[in-house]
Amino acid sequence: MADALIAEFGDDAALARAVERLHELGVRGLDAHTPYSTEVVRDALAAPPSRLSLAVLAGGATGASAAYGLEWLLVAHLYPLNVGGRSPQLPLAFVPITFEMGVLFAATTAFVAALVTGRLVRLWDPVFEVDGFEHASRDTFWLALELGAANTPPEERLRAELTELGATRVSDLSRGTP
Amino acid sequence: MTELFELHLRRRDLGRLVAASVALSGLAACAERREKIYPYARRPPGVVPGVATHYATSVVRDGFAVGVLAESHEGRPTKIEGNPEHPASLGAAGVFEQASVLDLYDPARVGGARGPAGLTSREAIERDLAAACAKGPPPWFVLEPSSSPSLERVLAALRRRLPGARVSFHAPLANATRYAASELVYGRALEPQYHFEQASVVLALGADFLDGMPMSLRHARDFAGRREPGPAMSRVYAAETSLTPTGTLADHRLGVAPSELERVAAAVLAELATMSETRVSLPDGLQAALAPAAPLPEAHAAFVRSVVRALVGARGSALVVAGPETPKSVQVCALLANAALDAPGRALTFVRPVLLEPDGGAPLAELPDALRAGAVGALVFAGTNPIYSAPELELGALLGRAASTWCLAHVEHETARACGSVLAESHYLESWGDARAGDGTLSFVQPLIEPLKPSVSVLELLAGLASDFPASGHDIVRETEHERLALGLGKPKIADFEAAWEREIQRGFADRGAAPSLSPVLVAERAVPALASALAASHAGSRASGGQDLELHLARSPTLYDGRFSENAWLLELPHPLTKQSWGNAALVSPRTAGALGRRTGDVVELRAGPRRLEAPLVVLPGHADGAVTLELGFGHAISENLSNGVGVNALGLGVAPGAAAHVAVRATGTKAELALTEEHWTLADDEVVHELTLRDYTQNPPHFAQNLAAQPTLLEPFEYAGTQWAMTIDLSRCSGCNACVVACQAENNTPVVGKDLVRQSREMYWLRIDRYLAGSADEPRIVQQPMLCQHCEKAPCEYVCPVNATVHSPDGLNEMVYNRCIGTRFCSNNCPYKVRRFNWFDFSEARGATVLQRNPDVTVRERGVMEKCTYCVQRIRRAEIAARRERRGLRPGEVVTACQQTCPTGAIAFGSLDDESSEMLRRRREARTFAALADLGTRPRTRYLAKIRNAEHEEAGS
């Protein structure tokens, strides 16, 4: 017995209409699978904006301060030398590496965060079991919806709605591993 | 890569050598032989591991000794320094003295003894030689000119034993003209002694008295004493064909072809003779004899006029010096001129000839006929290489006519190859001997090490033949000295003698060993006709030649002397002081002559003198005399497996003896030679880098170099330097560019020789090089030689670009290079405006054979891929500091001496700490003429230069 449904649509507009309708019906936990990111779907699902930026900011700050701190510690504090008659503590010279390390850490954070929050880096996902899903990366748009939650309409009703809304096919989606 | 890096010696051999030298090192100090080998666990007396010991000995060249101190590490001689007490050195050492230590370890040395039947023992050869001398026609010995009292005794005995034996003293550059000249003027052979500390005006006639004469080291020191800018500063006029260190430092210089030199000398003498106030009576008819066959060119005449004016003005402190290789006529003129100037007894004194048989003994020129006549029994070459150095005698083909041929040789050379039996000659650091310095001072040659290969010295060989002599050189020399002292102070008690002997050996020269100064009387009547004929002859000669012909001038090579050092890698690579040519020699001509020939530097020309011809690359040398070509001796050896094989051309190949007048036809061959020039172009003196001004300008309106030494504005807070702060000053008015410092640095700091290919790629490894700048015009150049080494900048540009702290500043102001931290980015070299940093492009650390034994254990041998550069001889600084700390005292003023400073004949280099008020360095640094190279860059160099001051005549002031 499936605990979720997944429906294929010909284009994003149709999918968006479906999302609105389902929202009216009070269905929650919707997620779309689209070959490319489209604002139509984005607006329809109206998900809250990502807060990746904060993580990235933190990462960048860490990198930069670590770099500057290390430079100061090693060059100016632990082992000060007379190099070219310049004083060991020379903030100007520390800037480039500080900047580069800031960027490096920020970028790495952004990448990793995107993978984690996007629930990626996995070899298998139930949706891969849905036949025809390979089109999700090619030309069709898929809408997945949770079942069994409180005040969601019964499955048959939803299937009917979806087909009516222009879904070219509707299949079960079982969260558990087959 | 060149074959230089191949290890010619198997590790086992190396081990043996080290073991032997180490074990026997105890010997260095004491006298008698010990055949015992003992483990280093029991330390030989007088050897503290890691602590160098110095022994006094002498370097003898063409019979003239220079006293030196040889540095020994665990019994390995590693470095030669001048002997401060020795009158011919005064602590300085020249290029050849410095480089001589490398010959000891030369892989090309003759190994052991070789008979007609192949390898044999030294004893066998000596036995056979004795036999050969005894039977058949009388033997003929060809020896290097010598002044050794011991050899004198031995030869006397030898003559008694082998009546009819003939002995020639042969060396390409040795000649007796000065004796002949003094014969004419004073009626007896004399050795002129020049005292430049007495001379306020000097005329050098083809005389390189700063670098090319037996007493040059002393001359240089005396001369430099009179070169402090000021009223006492001496003035030097030089007339020479090629450009020499003396010409470099001369205040006025005239480039003259050899024949013109004669005429200039005559003109000077003529002018002097006309001067009414000459106190000595010059011989009558001198004027007539000197009357020029043709008027001098205006330039020469003007030169002569000003010279004479100056000489006469300085009567009593004036001096005329004629080079030993100049024709007799020139030397006669010089002697007479000196007489007219009251020089004798003041700036000029005489001693009796220093050499045995000053006339050179049996003339070598007679040898070929004797050979053809079959009148030669055993033909023995000891320390000479006539097949190379006297090719006109065609000895190579004639040797077969001698009953037997024998050669005592240091390296495998042409003559050794041609002789039936060859015996290894001991290096002077391996053998006992004695010789006289240029002023007659009796000096001793003391060995520091057992012969590395079974070898014998000339003295020992001949003593063996003469028999009734002890076997060991030591005993012979000791006997001789005993006899000498016996004559001196009546039969001395053995004890006294022991004491005297020990003292003398320790010091390196004999008590009361100096030759007495003579005061001969002028008997010049015979001189006049001789002069007249000589001048007439040379004039005729010069007119006879015409067209493309150039006068040939053969000169001693400032890097290879006469070829005897041709296996010395240091000297082969050493750049010529003026042409900066390394690994080869060339035909030197003036820019004008080159223009007339339509040839440029690098073009190969053919020189033809009578039947003989040779091909040499042309090098244009500003200041060289027009209408003449100079070839330098010592190159063009042809022993295939030797280093010198095919390097340069043999100037003697034209069959003309140095000093003899000759003309050569010059023809372009159309080919080009690949020269290894370390300086491509003649760069004009640049105010940013060198300063050169006349004495009058300097005294009347002193320059203000100081202002650009003031600290430049900077955003960074300045770094405070306190306490001992090392610094150096180099006086450009004293630097003749003689290269002694370059070799000294190489010997001290283990800097590698890289070979011609890499020099051509501009990868030479010298820590100290001499940059040559041209002031004035290319036709009348004034040369400024600038020793360029690490400037130890206080704001060193090399330091702040090194990513790994491999070059940093020490608290005592040294720019330190940390080899084992260096990763070789070479950014430091890019950022060094003085380009004194060197990079190990390959693994240069591998030594050629035994030469590894020469290395200074106090200096790291650098590995491939690291930077290196001058350290101000930091090893010497630290050694002194350690000594001071051990004795719980501070550094003494002048306790630290860098290698370059120590060896510099003119004392151009001064080193010390900025907090040592007493130091000469600081005194010079405070002179108004002190400047820093490229001061505008704000690098604040610790090495400062003193502007070159020329004591020019006033008319020319400011020129």
Added chain:
Amino acid sequence: MTASAREADAALTDQLVATVWSGSRYFKLGFLLLGAGSLGFAALIAYTFEVGIGLWGNNIPVAWAFAIVNFVFWIGIGHAGTFISAILYLLEQRWRATVNRFSEAMTLFAVAQALLFPVLHLGRPWFAYWLLPYPARMHVWPQVKSPLPWDFAAIFTYGTVSLLFFYLGLLPDLASTRDRAPERWRRRIYGIFALGWRGSEDAWRHYRLAYLLLAGLATPLVISVHSIVSADFAVGLTPGWHSTIFPPFFVAGAIFSGFAMVLSLIIPARKVFRLENVITPRHVDACAKLLLVTGLCVAYGYAIEFFVAWYSGDEFEIEQFFVTRPTGPNSWAFYLMLCCNVVVPQLLWSRRLRTNLKLLWLLSLLINVGMWCERFVIVVLGLEREYLRADQAAYTPSWVDLGLLSGSVCFFLFLFLGFLRFLPIVALSEVKETRRHLARARAEGAAAGG
């Protein structure tokens, strides 16, 4: 409309993914040749490691030469990639979508070359890690006043960020490739690299932001990297190096050379893979225009260099620019540089030429040559004539130098060929998105009109 759009998407996807399966025998040949070249490259590197960089033509004073020239050259190439993918992205230049995959790949492989040379040119390359502040027993650390550690940091960061940016952009297309894979094993491999991408809107949400942020970070980065590279010279006091114009001058030059390289790569690829419908003349034209603009910046840089040299009145600067460059040894490089970087780009003013791909391609190659020469002029001619006229020497490259240069070109092309063969060469999800966007915009326009 829907149907047609869908078919179009399908067709486009298939077309662009198809390149991954269609290994023509020309590919095999290409791999063979370039592979051989790369092996030669490796051999020469080994030789240099073994014997020492004495094998090169370098000397004193010219202690830096080919290795550094190549390094700066390759780093420069990379910059156009980042410029296209990051800066144009921020500027919402949607046409970039068709070429950014190319240029990012180019960046990546160029940086890979660039990373080799600084290490190889060390006297003791096996100690390169001493530039890192690793916990050394001797307590000697990197000397960060030197531009070289800056360089090290910059290039490392640049390489990493380029890789992340490239990979992140690649994810959706890897998924497409995975889903179109004919055989199971291929599906597996691409599946692994796709990291289980499902195009879920939830992932897209973060993905978009991450991509935007990376673009935002890469933009100052790309400026900083070549500025720091230029500091390797500008910090030194060599005449011709010690100049404040270097950072912007270098960045402009870098982007200039980069666009040239993009064109030299795209024009053939477009032909081989029949991408005329994706990479339209419009795109090429845009690249060409940028080439012209950056070219003008570079020309301005040259002019200013000479002006400042003259205006400074410093005799050494003046000699460097007015004597050494026009008349010194290797001055051929100077003239070649002027010809290729200043004269040739002026042809781009003509629209006809901008659209004539063959000519444009030749021209882009010329500019690559010119930019290499520029670095040669700065590095080598700068060192050949420095302060002390008494210690100057000319430079001639050895055969090893030439070998390493051509070797690195082979290796670069080898890697790039690999990219063309095994990865979707156009950012297809983006292209699809763009088309959709345009279609909708057109539709709305029509609606408004009608």
